Amino acid sequence: MTHPDINSGHMDSQTGKLGMWIFLFTELFLFGGLFLVYAVFRATYSEDFHKAARELNAFIGTLNTIFLLVSSMTVAMSLTAIQKKQKNLAIFLVLSTLFLAALFMLNKYFEWSHKFHFKLYPGSEVLKNLARGELLFFGLYYMMTGLHALHVLVGMILLSVNLVKIRSGWITSKNYLLLENSALYWHLVDLIWIFLFPLLYLIT
Amino acid sequence: MMDHEEVHVSSYASLAKVLVALLILTTISVSATGWHLGAITAAVALVIASIKVGTVITYFMHMKFESLFLKLLVTGVFFIFALVIIITFIDYLLR
Numbered sequence: 001m002t003h004p005d006i007n008s009g010h011m012d013s014q015t016g017k018l019g020m021w022i023f024l025f026t027e028l029f030l031f032g033g034l035f036l037v038y039a040v041f042r043a044t045y046s047e048d049f050h051k052a053a054r055e056l057n058a059f060i061g062t063l064n065t066i067f068l069l070v071s072s073m074t075v076a077m078s079l080t081a082i083q084k085k086q087k088n089l090a091i092f093l094v095l096s097t098l099f100l101a102a103l104f105m106l107n108k109y110f111e112w113s114h115k116f117h118f119k120l121y122p123g124s125e126v127l128k129n130l131a132r133g134e135l136l137f138f139g140l141y142y143m144m145t146g147l148h149a150l151h152v153l154v155g156m157i158l159l160s161v162n163l164v165k166i167r168s169g170w171i172t173s174k175n176y177l178l179l180e181n182s183a184l185y186w187h188l189v190d191l192i193w194i195f196l197f198p199l200l201y202l203i204t
Numbered sequence: 205m206m207d208h209e210e211v212h213v214s215s216y217a218s219l220a221k222v223l224v225a226l227l228i229l230t231t232i233s234v235s236a237t238g239w240h241l242g243a244i245t246a247a248v249a250l251v252i253a254s255i256k257v258g259t260v261i262t263y264f265m266h267m268k269f270e271s272l273f274l275k276l277l278v279t280g281v282f283f284i285f286a287l288v289i290i291i292t293f294i295d296y297l298l299r
Contacts, residue, residue: 018274025281029288036289040296062234066227073223076214076264083213187265194256198249202237 013177020181024188027151031192034144038199041136048133053200055120056141060111061201064104065193071100072190075159075183085173087166094163094179097186101156108149144196151189158182212269222263229256 042049078093112121119126122142127135162179165171171179233252241248262268267278 014271017270018277021274021278028281028285032285032289036292039289039293043293043297058234058237062230065230069223069226069230072260072264073219076219076266077216080214080216080219083211184265187260190264191257191260194253194260195250198233198253202233202249203246 013180016177016181017184020184024184027188027192031144031147031195034140034147035195035199038140038144041133041140045131045133045136048131049137052130052134052137052141053203055115056201057111057114058201060107061197064107065197067100067104067107068190068193071097071104072187074100075186079176079179079183082166082171082176082179083173090166091163094159094166098156098159098163101152101159104152105149105156108145141200144200148189148192148196151192155182155186155189158185212266214263214266214269219263222259226256226259229259 074093074096078090078097081087081090081093115121120138121127122139127138130138159182162171162182165178229252233249233256236248236252237245261278267275
């Protein structure tokens with residue numbers, strides 16, 4: 001075996017990616033706790049959860065699933081483009097990802113506004129007078145989708161930083177760890193939504 | 205030995221195929237709500253979601269082409285994650 005050069009880009013990239021994965025594990029357990037709370041309350045108040053979940057619009061949920069899945073592909077493709085030295089294509093693909101993320105947030109905005117219109121928001125009189133299980137469902141719905149939306153926003157900021165750094169030539173076919181790790185983060189946002197979507201919107 | 209390894213570059217076509225597979229799984233998942241499966245509805249939805257998550261990790265997150273160390277680490281942590289959720293939930297159900 002040759003002596004690995006600790007200053008080589010390859011070693012940097014391996015350790016950098018390992019660090020990112022360890023961070024992603026903490027994110028996984030953060031949402032895992034909420035999934036568990038959801039599962040327990042769903043088992044306790046299954047009738048109420050059934051009733052409350054029907055308030056959610058499965059069409060909006062499906063649309064947002066598609067936006068996130070496509071954006072996951074475009075961000076993965078942007079990495080391929082950088083590795084193949086296709087800088088303009090990489091910029092276009094990161095922009096597409098940001099565009100899809102914005103569509104997701106816009107959809108979420110309309111979805112939440114619609115519920116707020118019917119006074120279904122945390123702490124409202126309408127919500128307080130609902131059955132205990134329904135109150136818990138909406139509490140978890142806002143907490144889980146809200147925390148997820150916060151992750152989408154952080155992902156958008158990260159991707160914007162990448163956009164600037166690709167344009168300026170800081171991210172290149174030899175130095176793309178930042179884009180690689182940001183893409184991993186973006187995929188995690190997608191992974192969490194893949195579980196949230198059936199739990200909240202489909203299983204009614 | 206390892207440090208001159210070729211970096212695997214995912215092709216655009218393969219990434220597009222993965223997306224098609226994910227969209228098909230989403231369609232199945234959405235239409236499954238109309239099949240009136242009763243008690244196993246949740247299980248079906250979660251199994252499909254798990255397949256989707258596995259696909260995203262393998263191809264989009266490039267796990268298929270990572271080192272054995274990272275593969276074992278990720279598999280191990282997801283296994284522990286599943287155990288934590290399942291065992292805690294069973295503990296609750298059997299109380």
